[in-house]
Amino acid sequence: MGPSAKGGAFVNWESILIASIGPVLVIVGLIYQEYRKRKNAREANDATLQAQREPTWNELVTENRNLRTDLGDMEARFDKKMDALEWKMDRKITAFENVFRDIFNQWPADHEPPVFNSEDLTELLDNNIPWKNRVRPIPGLA
Amino acid sequence: MFRKIKQWHKDPLVIPRWLLTVKYFSFAILGLLGFLGGLPTLDLLTFEGYTSGWSILLIAFSLWGAWHSTSEAGEQKEKWGAVAVFALLFTWAVAAIIRSIAEGDVGRISGAYSVLVISMLPGVRAWDLLRKAEHS
Numbered sequence: 001m002g003p004s005a006k007g008g009a010f011v012n013w014e015s016i017l018i019a020s021i022g023p024v025l026v027i028v029g030l031i032y033q034e035y036r037k038r039k040n041a042r043e044a045n046d047a048t049l050q051a052q053r054e055p056t057w058n059e060l061v062t063e064n065r066n067l068r069t070d071l072g073d074m075e076a077r078f079d080k081k082m083d084a085l086e087w088k089m090d091r092k093i094t095a096f097e098n099v100f101r102d103i104f105n106q107w108p109a110d111h112e113p114p115v116f117n118s119e120d121l122t123e124l125l126d127n128n129i130p131w132k133n134r135v136r137p138i139p140g141l142a
Numbered sequence: 143m144f145r146k147i148k149q150w151h152k153d154p155l156v157i158p159r160w161l162l163t164v165k166y167f168s169f170a171i172l173g174l175l176g177f178l179g180g181l182p183t184l185d186l187l188t189f190e191g192y193t194s195g196w197s198i199l200l201i202a203f204s205l206w207g208a209w210h211s212t213s214e215a216g217e218q219k220e221k222w223g224a225v226a227v228f229a230l231l232f233t234w235a236v237a238a239i240i241r242s243i244a245e246g247d248v249g250r251i252s253g254a255y256s257v258l259v260i261s262m263l264p265g266v267r268a269w270d271l272l273r274k275a276e277h278s
Contacts, residue, residue, distance in 0.1 A: 025228065025229035
C-alpha cells in the first residue's frame with residue numbers, strides 16, 4: 001500500500017480503487033437522480049389523474065342544484081297526492097258519520113231497517129253494507 | 143409512540159440559506175489547504191497528483207455549490223456540487239479508515255470518523271436535492 005519507493009506516477013490497484021470511490025458515488029447519484037425523476041413524474045401524473053377524476057366545484061354546485069330541483073318536484077307531487085287522499089278520506093268519514101246518524105235518528109223504526117242518503121251509500125260501496133239498497137226517496141223524484 | 147417517531151422522522155428543519163453558502167465556502171477553504179499543504183492520507187494511499195486534483199476539484203465544486211446555493215432557483219445546479227463534494231469527502235473518509243485499519247492505529251479512527259461525519263453535511267443536502275428531482 002502506498003506510492004512506489006522510486007517515486008513518480010506509480011499506480012497500483014489499491015490507489016485506483018480508492019480514487020474510483022468518488023466517480024462511483026457520482027454515478028450512483030446520477031442513477032438515483034434518474035430513478036427519482038421517473039418516480040416523481042409518475043407520482044405527479046397520478047396526482048393529476050386523481051384530481052381530474054374528482055368533480056370540480058362547479059360540477060358539484062350544478063349537481064346540487066339539479067338535486068334540489070328534483071327533490072322540489074317530488075315534494076310537490078307528494079303534496080298533491082296527500083291532498084287528494086285527505087279529500088277522499090274526509091268524504092268517506094263524512095259518509096260514515098251520516099250513516100251512523102241516520103241509524104240513531106231512525107231508531108227504533110217499527111222493526112224496519114233505516115234508510116240512508118244515496119250519496120253516502122255510493123261513497124261507502126266498497127264497505128259492503130248489508131242495507132245499502134234501502135235508499136231514502138229523493139223528494140220530487142218519487 | 144410510533145406516531146411520534148414518524149413525526150420526528152418527517153419533521154423538516156429550516157436553516158438560513160447563508161449557512162449553506164458558508165458551508166460550501168468552508169469546503170473550498172479545506173480544498174485550498176489540502177492543495178497547499180497536502181493531505182497525508184490521500185498522499186499515502188493514492189497515486190501522485192491525486193491529492194492536488196482532489197483539492198482542485200473540491201475547491202471548484204464547492205465554489206460551484208456556493209454560487210448556486212444563494213437562491214432556490216439554483217438548487218438543481220447546486221445539487222451536483224453537493225454530490226461531488228460529498229463524493230470527494232467520502233473518498234477521503236474511506237481512505238482514512240483504510241489507513242487506520244491497515245496501520246492498526248486506533249488513534250486515527252476518530253480522525254477518520256470525523257471526516258465521515260463532515261461528509262454527511264453535503265451528503266444530506268445532495269440526498270435532499272436528488273429526491274426533489276424533476277423532469278425538465
